[in-house]
Amino acid sequence: MKALCWEGINEVAVEHVPDPTIQNAHDVIVKVSLSTACGSDLHLLTGHIPFMEAGDVIGHEFCGEVVDVGRAVTKHKPGDRVVVASFIGCGSCWYCKHDQWSLCDNSNTNPGHTDLLWGASPGGIFGYSHAMGGFKGSHAEYIRVPFADTTAFRIPEPVSDMSALFASDSVPTGWMGADLGGVQPGDVVAVWGAGAVGQMAARAAQLLGAERVVVIDRFDYRMKAARDAFGVETLDYSQTDVGAELREMSAGRGPDVCIEAVGCEAHSSGPQYVYDQVKSKLKLETDRPIAVREAIQACRKGGSVFVLGVFTGWVDKFPLGALMNKGLTVRGAQQHGQRYIPMLLDRIALGDVHTDYLATHVLPLDEGQRGYDLFKKKDDGCLRTVFRPASS
């Protein structure tokens, strides 16, 4: 089959690779109909996650049709249309049973790597390096889905593949930021990053009752998409003093909940950008926590900051003083998709959550390099590049 593979820094290519087969009793094989590039892939492409081999298939946010099932699978049969959570959850360990699915104890085949780096290993994810599971990705004609009863979800009839696709990763990630960030009715919520994840976090905050939701970015077309889709307010960090604006918008209090959806390659126009660039080039820090710093500084006393953006290692100039003295709650997580996907599919069916507008560029796998270049450079109004492997 054809698959889009990581070949090196900022380089992907279509290769012919063997078709996946059932390897475990709880596996299914899915024929991928749609698979989207995600901001997390950009961190793979730039080499922030160095556990990649040239030729590894990437992609983790996808949907398709079940074509083969392992003997222990009870919930799926060939022909089912499914959306698959990006993190693989066994459904039986303590973490899965407590709805913390991305922390699954049994779905990472190489737990030693992250155990040593982070003190414990999270669960496995598709197409996201050998440290995060060692599974092939979804930018391919077919994919093997382990623990399929608890990782794949039937798409309700009225929901199209294109709408369901984002329920795999970006919608539940955004929802988790607002939910576990503790958004309450009446809250002012600020979201850093107007990518798919930030936009979905903003929508979730609205649906959880926030009074005012503000999305921060520098790309006009992205902020316009957020305004048009959900009527949120936006701030351009390259043009304005974000902290001062947020204080004014919350009558001096600061946002109750700050959601960071930017990640380890944050950009900034200020001197701290140069500082972080130099530090990371010298390997004195691995990640640039620019939006996290700003969120902690802006947050109201006693408020909460949720880190959705992906970070891999160590950061510098972390505002621990502000965190401690303002009594903040700072929390982060890889997404617990299984906790939210069924509810989100219902909301998508009801029209509460629109998602298809995120697919600004729909391409065959053969245009993988162009698709990632557009997404990375935020060119041509690209919110997300979606691949349609069957049309390759």
Added chain:
Amino acid sequence: MRVMMTAAVLAGVGLGIKAAADRRAKQRDRRANGRWLAVTVCKPVDEVGAEGRLPEPLARLGDHVETRVTSAPADRGTELYARPRAPSPSGEDLRSLRVALREAKSIIETGEVVQADAHPSAHPGPAGKLLAMANRKAKGVGRL
């Protein structure tokens, strides 16, 4: 080519950090001789099995390991402890014990041990080959 070089350098740096962590882990292994390794299994004690009725990955180690099973606090299930009876100076037995504990836990909880996808990359490159070697060892290392 430059891109490939950068990739190799970055992978090298990443693996370098990992190698340092691995070295520390080996030192820890040497110091840990005699200490129990443990996993908490999300099942009641009677499903985890007393000594002699442990799942295959642990049973296979036979008399070389000593095991202990106790109930975990609250809803956490069962604590499964094991340690080599006569620890080897190289720490190799700790690595096979970690694999056995991880696999035993997975079998008791889910009925299987999930495999990485078959057919690894056909052209991993030099950095990828190093990584593949590290992957083969990854189940035997860690903080467990």
